[in-house]
Amino acid sequence: MNERQSPSDMPWRNGSEPFVRIVDVSRSYGPVVAVNNVSLDIYKGELFCLLGSSGCGKTTLLRMLAGLETVSSGRIEIDGQDMAGISPWDRPTNIMFQSYALFPHMNVERNIAYGLYRDGVPRTEVTDRVADMIKLVQLSGLERRKPDQLSGGQRQRVALARSLIKRPKLLLLDEPLAALDKKLREETQFELVNIQEKLGVTFVVVTHDQEEAMTLATRIGVMRNGVIEQIAEPREIYEYPLNRFVADFIGSVNMFEGVVSETDPDRTLIRCEDADMTITVSHGVSCSPNQRLWFALRPEKPEISRHRPDGVDNVVEGVVEEIAYRGNLSIFRVRLKTGKQIDLTRTNQERSAEEPITWDDPVFVSWDAASGVVLTS
Amino acid sequence: MTTAVGSFFLKHRRLLVIAVPMVWLLIFFLAPFLVVFKISFSEAAMARPPYLPLTSWEDGRLLITLNLGNYQFLLEDPLYLLSLISSVQIAAVSTIFALLIGYPMAWYIARSPSKRRNILLMLVILPFWTSFLLRVYAWIGILRSTGVINNTLLALGIIDEPLVMLQTNFAVYIGIVYTYLPFMILPLYANLSRLDPALLEAAADLGAKPATTFLTVILPMSLPGIIAGSMLVFIPAIGEFVIPALLGGPDTLMIGKILWTEFFNNRDWPVASAVAMVLLAIIVLPLVRFRRARG
Amino acid sequence: MKRSPLLSIMALIGFIFLYAPILSLVVYSFNESSLVTVWSGFSTKWYGELLRDPQILGAAWISLKVAVASATISLVLGTMASLALVRYGRFRFRELFSGMTTAPLVMPDVITGISLLLLFVTMEALFGWPAGRGLLTIIIAHTTFCMAYVAVVVETRLINVDRSVEEAAADLGAKPLRIFFDVTLPSIAPALVSGWLLAFTLSLDDLVIASFVAGPGSTTLPMLIFSKVRLGVSPDVNALATILIGLVAIGIAISAFVMTRNGRSSETDA
Numbered sequence: 008m009n010e011r012q013s014p015s016d017m018p019w020r021n022g023s024e025p026f027v028r029i030v031d032v033s034r035s036y037g038p039v040v041a042v043n044n045v046s047l048d049i050y051k052g053e054l055f056c057l058l059g060s061s062g063c064g065k066t067t068l069l070r071m072l073a074g075l076e077t078v079s080s081g082r083i084e085i086d087g088q089d090m091a092g093i094s095p096w097d098r099p100t101n102i103m104f105q106s107y108a109l110f111p112h113m114n115v116e117r118n119i120a121y122g123l124y125r126d127g128v129p130r131t132e133v134t135d136r137v138a139d140m141i142k143l144v145q146l147s148g149l150e151r152r153k154p155d156q157l158s159g160g161q162r163q164r165v166a167l168a169r170s171l172i173k174r175p176k177l178l179l180l181d182e183p184l185a186a187l188d189k190k191l192r193e194e195t196q197f198e199l200v201n202i203q204e205k206l207g208v209t210f211v212v213v214t215h216d217q218e219e220a221m222t223l224a225t226r227i228g229v230m231r232n233g234v235i236e237q238i239a240e241p242r243e244i245y246e247y248p249l250n251r252f253v254a255d256f257i258g259s260v261n262m263f264e265g266v267v268s269e270t271d272p273d274r275t276l277i278r279c280e281d282a283d284m285t286i287t288v289s290h291g292v293s294c295s296p297n298q299r300l301w302f303a304l305r306p307e308k309p310e311i312s313r314h315r316p317d318g319v320d321n322v323v324e325g326v327v328e329e330i331a332y333r334g335n336l337s338i339f340r341v342r343l344k345t346g347k348q349i350d351l352t353r354t355n356q357e358r359s360a361e362e363p364i365t366w367d368d369p370v371f372v373s374w375d376a377a378s379g380v381v382l383t384s
Numbered sequence: 385m386t387t388a389v390g391s392f393f394l395k396h397r398r399l400l401v402i403a404v405p406m407v408w409l410l411i412f413f414l415a416p417f418l419v420v421f422k423i424s425f426s427e428a429a430m431a432r433p434p435y436l437p438l439t440s441w442e443d444g445r446l447l448i449t450l451n452l453g454n455y456q457f458l459l460e461d462p463l464y465l466l467s468l469i470s471s472v473q474i475a476a477v478s479t480i481f482a483l484l485i486g487y488p489m490a491w492y493i494a495r496s497p498s499k500r501r502n503i504l505l506m507l508v509i510l511p512f513w514t515s516f517l518l519r520v521y522a523w524i525g526i527l528r529s530t531g532v533i534n535n536t537l538l539a540l541g542i543i544d545e546p547l548v549m550l551q552t553n554f555a556v557y558i559g560i561v562y563t564y565l566p567f568m569i570l571p572l573y574a575n576l577s578r579l580d581p582a583l584l585e586a587a588a589d590l591g592a593k594p595a596t597t598f599l600t601v602i603l604p605m606s607l608p609g610i611i612a613g614s615m616l617v618f619i620p621a622i623g624e625f626v627i628p629a630l631l632g633g634p635d636t637l638m639i640g641k642i643l644w645t646e647f648f649n650n651r652d653w654p655v656a657s658a659v660a661m662v663l664l665a666i667i668v669l670p671l672v673r674f675r676r677a678r679g
Numbered sequence: 680m681k682r683s684p685l686l687s688i689m690a691l692i693g694f695i696f697l698y699a700p701i702l703s704l705v706v707y708s709f710n711e712s713s714l715v716t717v718w719s720g721f722s723t724k725w726y727g728e729l730l731r732d733p734q735i736l737g738a739a740w741i742s743l744k745v746a747v748a749s750a751t752i753s754l755v756l757g758t759m760a761s762l763a764l765v766r767y768g769r770f771r772f773r774e775l776f777s778g779m780t781t782a783p784l785v786m787p788d789v790i791t792g793i794s795l796l797l798l799f800v801t802m803e804a805l806f807g808w809p810a811g812r813g814l815l816t817i818i819i820a821h822t823t824f825c826m827a828y829v830a831v832v833v834e835t836r837l838i839n840v841d842r843s844v845e846e847a848a849a850d851l852g853a854k855p856l857r858i859f860f861d862v863t864l865p866s867i868a869p870a871l872v873s874g875w876l877l878a879f880t881l882s883l884d885d886l887v888i889a890s891f892v893a894g895p896g897s898t899t900l901p902m903l904i905f906s907k908v909r910l911g912v913s914p915d916v917n918a919l920a921t922i923l924i925g926l927v928a929i930g931i932a933i934s935a936f937v938m939t940r941n942g943r944s945s946e947t948d949a
Contacts, residue, residue: 075849075850096849098850100850110848121851125851169851173852398767401762401763404759406776409776409780409823412798413823415798420794433800433804486693489690492689507694508697517904518923519700519701522703525715525912526700528912535716562700616785620787623790643790653797663787667785667787674781
């Protein structure tokens with residue numbers, strides 16, 4: 008999904024002008040600060056995801072882009088134009104609400120056509136464009152139905168069509184898939200990306216579902232308490248989180264806490280008491296001596312074996328405490344001598360391995376120095 | 385809209401939406417009370433209008449005459465004090481009975497399956513849409529000595545002489561409860577229908593018998609509805625006129641009747657105004673309580 | 680929680696209590712005897728007398744005119760008031776405004792009546808308007824207390840309007856006035872209808888206030904009925920009552936039919 012290969016697909020890498028600039032934007036409600044001095048750039052053609060749990064400010068930020076919330080301080084520019092004082096009906100943005108917000112007394116056609124009429128588009132053109140859009144979102148045959156006669160998935164497509172038909176410079180989506188069931192959600196994820204790539208519209212999607220963000224986004228902005236913790240492509244966020252919060256929020260992670268004992272430009276040693284081991288990491292870290300650090304290790308990186316492996320930088324002993332069999336993979340929970348638990352996932356490539364590792368087996372967990380990342384906060 | 389006036393309206397849209405009803409209410413709701421207040425200090429006179437003006441010019445001087453005599457009159461004549469007490473008492477008793485009758489009905493409707501609920505609610509509201517006056521009138525036909533109840537009882541031989549039910553306080557109680565019942569049921573229903581049945585099941589599961597559940601869970605939670613309904617009955621009932629006029633007797637003392645009599649029969653507008661002021665003073669407290677209950 | 684049979688019986692008694700008087704009105708309207716409650720035979724003569732009585736017809740016509748005017752004006756004012764209270768957040772004198780909009784709901788009629796009459800008298804003395812009491816003063820009086828009821832009905836509905844649909848309209852290019860007509864108004868339409876009907880009924884039914892502020896030649900139907908029934912029962916009043924009850928019942932049946940038809944049509948295509 009969203010695998011872009013060449014630098015021209017990834018304008019944030021080659022220094023082009025950003026399409027949307029959010030500069031030092033804050034929003035407070037009395038003493039409560041919902042968005043705290045956020046700056047971020049969004050590039051044309053991106054599918055940018057704002058990811059965070061409820062209350063982190065992502066929806067507020069989205070609504071500020073739409074003009075539905077005022078900006079307490081800071082500046083928002085879209086395509087070079089300062090949005091200060093511009094009301095929602097005059098903005099080049101369109102928003103798709105989490106609840107879809109369809110006009111209950113209008114049928115599908117009129118719902119979709121609404122925005123075009125507001126732009127003064129002549130009737131004949133409206134009819135054509137609405138027909139095209141209905142085909143695009145696969146709602147043919149349902150034109151005359153009212154919202155209460157549609158299923159959740161159908162309503163979602165009407166909402167999408169209604170916003171897309173105006174060809175906005177920026178399409179804002181607030182938890183677009185939250186109300187759908189799992190299977191429908193997965194299918195719709197594919198459709199969304201297809202439509203976005205086909206039309207080339209810049210999307211900003213707000214979601215609390217990190218898997219969804221990873222699937223959809225060209226870049227993700229992780230938010231917490233009104234602040235952006237990290238902005239990066241999905242792969243980078245997953246493999247190189249900037250802090251413990253991001254590491255923990257995305258996917259699962261094994262966190263080791265320790266004290267730095269040595270650091271060179273391409274090697275760091277961390278003395279970790281709760282695993283009773285010294286962890287070797289293949290990159291340097293800028294920190295003060297004896298500083299407390301954390302080592303984040305994704306569960307698919309380590310190896311598990313009955314015999315101590317040779318030539319591996321990090322090896323630790325433990326006992327298999329739990330195994331969760333998930334069909335395509337198994338999750339092993341290994342308890343170390345110190346009591347700390349490490350989670351490992353292994354794909355079940357062999358149908359019936361000889362002597363498969365089972366509960367209470369003594370095992371060795373190992374990973375090489377490049378498998379994880381050191382975090383200073 | 386391109387005209388200057390049009391764009392003025394558009395820009396000051398908010399102001400207009402607030403101002404128009406506000407000004408109307410200031411003139412036709414608030415100002416009248418001030419007028420009543422003023423006239424309650426005046427003196428009755430054979431004139432049109434039948435009271436003396438408060439201010440007059442004499443030798444180039446402005447004289448303001450405040451006649452406290454009306455209020456004095458009210459305080460001295462025990463009739464008025466008794467009427468006030470009686471009005472509050474009758475209103476209170478009627479409210480309690482309305483609550484006792486209305487609560488089970490509201491509960492019954494709230495616990496009914498939703499299809500039937502709408503029909504039942506309509507049945508409660510339907511009498512409300514028919515004329516209040518006519519429904520009170522109906523009770524005359526039922527309670528009088530040759531009315532429905534007496535005819536039936538006489539015919540069945542249960543009594544020998546017709547019961548005196550009309551022109552009594554008893555009839556007034558019935559009248560008030562009857563006409564104000566929908567006002568009690570609807571807020572109660574609104575409250576009870578939002579009660580989560582899971583709460584009752586939880587109470588039962590934890591060992592509460594139905595009566596206990598009612599006293600410890602349902603009743604406290606329906607308190608806002610009880611207050612709202614009671615205020616909707618109690619406050620207007622204090623100042624009721626029609627019901628005591630048609631169903632009550634000469635010894636039914638209600639302040640609404642007194643006000644009417646002073647105004648229309650005695651043509652004593654100042655005293656009537658003073659009575660109105662006193663009545664207003666009495667209902668101000670429950671009125672404030674009602675406003676707070678509505679949130 | 681199951682409903683105990685005791686509760687059902689209590690509720691049934693309550694409903695009987697509510698409807699028995701109405702039933703008696705209807706039954707005795709067909710009584711031949713002018714004593715009304717002493718049955719002497721079936722007859723519809725009172726209906727005939729009723730419809731030939733110019734006094735009653737005249738009063739009914741006046742009441743109708745007043746009710747339509749009051750309901751319509753109070754609908755507009757009441758809707759404006761509830762819009763201001765629900766949507767406009769804090770503004771100066773909001774507390775006062777809110778109080779003035781709610782107080783008429785429980786204000787005893789005698790107070791409203793006397794206060795308005797005295798206002799009209801004073802205004803006439805000071806400005807010459809209103810010139811005497813008549814239809815205009817009754818309409819003004821009714822509008823004033825009806826708008827409180829309209830405000831309550833509309834407010835309840837307005838609070839539950841889905842704001843995100845209005846935001847969607849704004850986002851799609853609609854300016855505030857357009858949003859009001861395209862989204863808000865259709866959304867509160869049922870409340871507007873029931874508000875109007877409520878105001879209409881209350882105006883039609885009012886006795887006390889009209890008695891205070893009416894003038895010669897503007898006797899309303901309730902005023903006429905009251906003067907008749909003060910002296911005792913009167914069979915043409917029973918006939919009038921039955922006609923009114925019949926009209927209300929028909930009205931409710933129609934509205935119930937319309938509502939179920941609307942509900943059904945949105946299920947057929949699903």
